[in-house]
Amino acid sequence: xxLPWPAFETWSRIREDDRAALSDVLAELLAHGALxxxxxxxxxxxLLAREYQPELCEYLAPLHLTLLADPDRPIFQIRPVPGDxxxxxxxxxxxxxxLLTLWRTYxxxxxxxxxEAVIVTANDIWQRLKLxxxxxxxxxxxxxxxxxGKLRSRRLVRVQWHDDQFGESQVEILPTLCxxxxxxxxxxxxxxxxxxxxxxxxxxxxAP
Numbered sequence: 591x592x593l594p595w596p597a598f599e600t601w602s603r604i605r606e607d608d609r610a611a612l613s614d615v616l617a618e619l620l621a622h623g624a625l626x627x628x629x630x631x632x633x634x635x636x637l638l639a640r641e642y643q644p645e646l647c648e649y650l651a652p653l654h655l656t657l658l659a660d661p662d663r664p665i666f667q668i669r670p671v672p673g674d675x676x677x678x679x680x681x682x683x684x685x686x687x688x689l690l691t692l693w694r695t696y697x698x699x700x701x702x703x704x705x706e707a708v709i710v711t712a713n714d715i716w717q718r719l720k721l722x723x724x725x726x727x728x729x730x731x732x733x734x735x736x737x738x739g740k741l742r743s744r745r746l747v748r749v750q751w752h753d754d755q756f757g758e759s760q761v762e763i764l765p766t767l768c769x770x771x772x773x774x775x776x777x778x779x780x781x782x783x784x785x786x787x788x789x790x791x792x793x794x795x796x797a798p
Contacts, residue, residue, distance in 0.1 A: 627664035713757035
């Protein structure tokens with residue numbers, strides 16, 4: 591059963607033949623936190639979202655969510671308003687360390703070259719975790735895979751799995767990650783990372 595279309599004035603002006611696709615745009619944003627409009631159906635949804643950006647902002651505002659448009663890439667992303675939004679993503683300590691590691695990897699790659707995509711292997715990520723957080727127990731390959739899967743569902747990374755050799759799995763770090771954990775520079779990152787330089791629960795230390 592279809593629910594009634596929103597009755598507020600601006601949304602009543604949305605064309606009838608755009609409404610189903612606009613519902614898909616909202617479902618993508620609320621389920622994954624971002625809409626990546628690089629190809630195929632996602633490209634069509636991105637172009638529609640761009641056309642109806644004011645209406646989407648109006649719809650998300652009561653949820654205390656802001657809609658961000660990447661000025662350089664076909665990406666829309668929602669960001670919760672801290673302290674007001676009850677839909678904030680929750681990350682464990684291990685997931686936070688992974689996010690910090692990915693942010694620094696992305697930052698360093700972008701500083702060193704103008705490459706459009708930042709792609710590393712799962713083994714590269716494990717080695718960087720070991721480098722950045724020397725006093726923290728590292729995740730096992732299974733734990734790392736599970737965490738990467740969660741970040742993938744949040745549209746923070748893309749992953750090409752190598753099931754026979756997990757360490758060679760290709761991980762593309764998306765610019766959406768820098769919106770989730772926005773640091774002005776590496777010094778701000780260092781300050782935050784220092785809070786996590788304490789041993790956690792013992793885990794098996796094994797490279798992917």
